[in-house]
Amino acid sequence: MRVGQLTHAYIFEGPAGVGKFTAAQALAKALVCGNRGCNRCEDCVRLDHGTHPGVLSVVPQGVTLGIDQVREIARQVILKPAEGAWKIFIIDDADAMTVQAANAFLRTLEEPPPGVLFVLVTSNVHGMLPTIRSRCQELTFNAIPGRDIAALLRERFGFDADEADLATRVSGGVVGKALALVRGPGMARRDQVLSLASDLGVLDSLDLMNAAEALATSVRGGARQDAESKEAIEEAEQFALDKRHASFIRRTLEQRAKRDVAQRERIAFEDALSVLDSWFRDLVVAVEGAEELLVNLDRREAIERCAKMTSSETALACIGMIERARRMIRHNVNPQLALEAMLLDIQECDPCNVS
Numbered sequence: 243m244r245v246g247q248l249t250h251a252y253i254f255e256g257p258a259g260v261g262k263f264t265a266a267q268a269l270a271k272a273l274v275c276g277n278r279g280c281n282r283c284e285d286c287v288r289l290d291h292g293t294h295p296g297v298l299s300v301v302p303q304g305v306t307l308g309i310d311q312v313r314e315i316a317r318q319v320i321l322k323p324a325e326g327a328w329k330i331f332i333i334d335d336a337d338a339m340t341v342q343a344a345n346a347f348l349r350t351l352e353e354p355p356p357g358v359l360f361v362l363v364t365s366n367v368h369g370m371l372p373t374i375r376s377r378c379q380e381l382t383f384n385a386i387p388g389r390d391i392a393a394l395l396r397e398r399f400g401f402d403a404d405e406a407d408l409a410t411r412v413s414g415g416v417v418g419k420a421l422a423l424v425r426g427p428g429m430a431r432r433d434q435v436l437s438l439a440s441d442l443g444v445l446d447s448l449d450l451m452n453a454a455e456a457l458a459t460s461v462r463g464g465a466r467q468d469a470e471s472k473e474a475i476e477e478a479e480q481f482a483l484d485k486r487h488a489s490f491i492r493r494t495l496e497q498r499a500k501r502d503v504a505q506r507e508r509i510a511f512e513d514a515l516s517v518l519d520s521w522f523r524d525l526v527v528a529v530e531g532a533e534e535l536l537v538n539l540d541r542r543e544a545i546e547r548c549a550k551m552t553s554s555e556t557a558l559a560c561i562g563m564i565e566r567a568r569r570m571i572r573h574n575v576n577p578q579l580a581l582e583a584m585l586l587d588i589q590e591c592d593p594c595n596v597s
C-alpha cells in the first residue's frame with residue numbers, strides 16, 4: 243500500500259486472531275516513522291508503547307463503545323496534527339459502538355482534516371452501521387489455509403512436522419491461535435480438556451466438579467497472566483508528552499487491561515469449549531467411519547474406543563450442549579457455572595459409558 247493511495251478511513255475486518263490490530267499498528271508505524279517502520283526510532287518505540295501522540299488507539303470501555311468515547315475522538319480530531327504529521331485513530335472492536343455513538347462518529351468520519359486517518363478494527367463487520375461501512379474502505383483478513391500455517395510453524399518457528407500439523411488442525415486456520423498453542427500453555431490446557439472428555443464416562447459427580455473447577459482455574463490463570471501489568475502502564479506513562487497525555491495513556495491502558503482480562507477469560511473459556519467440541523466432532527467422524535477427518539490425531543485410540551460405545555446422535559446432542567454453554571458465557575453467565583452445568587448434562591447424556 244503506497245501512501246498516495248490512502249483514503250482517510252479503513253475497516254480491517256476478519257476473524258479474531260488473524261492479525262488485524264497488528265496490521266493496523268503496522269500501517270500506523272509505516273506512516274509515522276521516517277523510515278517505513280524501522281522499529282528503532284523514537285516514533286516506532288513510542289508507537290509500540292502506545293504513547294505516540296499521533297497514534298491513538300481506542301478500545302471500548304466495558305462492553306460497548308459509547309458516545310463519550312466518540313466525543314473524545316472528535317475533540318482529538320479537531321486538535322489538528324502539525325503540518326505534515328499524522329493523527330491516526332485505531333479503533334478496536336469498532337462494532338461495539340452503540341447506535342448513538344456510531345451516529346455521532348459518522349459526523350467525525352465525514353470530513354476529517356488532512357492527516358487524520360481512521361482504522362476501524364472488527365471481527366463482526368455486520369454489526370456495524372451500513373452508513374459507517376459505506377464511508378470506509380474495507381480490507382478483509384482471512385484465516386490462512388492449513389498447509390501454509392503448518393509450513394510457517396515448521397520453517398519460521400522450527401516446530402517439528404507432527405507438532406505443526408496438530409496445532410494447525412486444532413487452530414482452524416488462525417495463525418495467532420496455532421502459535422499460541424505450540425508455544426504457550428494452550429497445549430497443556432487442550433490435554434486437560436481432552437482427558438476430561440475421554441474420562442467423562444468413569445467420573446462420578448464429585449470428580450466431575452473437581453475437574454471442572456481445576457479446568458476453570460487453569461483457563462482463568464492463563465488469561466490473567468496474559469493481560470497487561472501495572473508496571474507496563476507506569477513504563478508507558480514515562481513516554482507521555484505532558485500531564486494530560488499521561489492521564490490519557492493511563493486511562494487507555496487501564497481500560498485495555500481490565501477489558502483484556504475479562505475478554506481473554508471469555509475467549510479462553512470459549513477456546514476450551516472448542517476443544518471439547520472437536521472431541522465430540524471426532525466421535526461423530528469415527529462413528530461414521532471417516533477417520534481421515536479426525537482433528538485430534540494424537541487421541542485417535544481414545545476416540546475410537548469411545549466411538550464404539552456411542553452413536554452420532556448422542557455425540558451431536560453433546561455438541562448442542564456445548565453450544566448452549568457457549569451462548570451462556572457470551573451472555574455473561576459465570577463461565578465456571580456454565581461449564582459445570584454443561585459437563586453434568588453431557589455426562590447424563592452418557593456419550594461413552596464404559597460400564
Ligand SMILES: [Zn+2]
Pocket residue numbers: 275276277278279280281282283284285286
Ligand atoms: Zn521507525
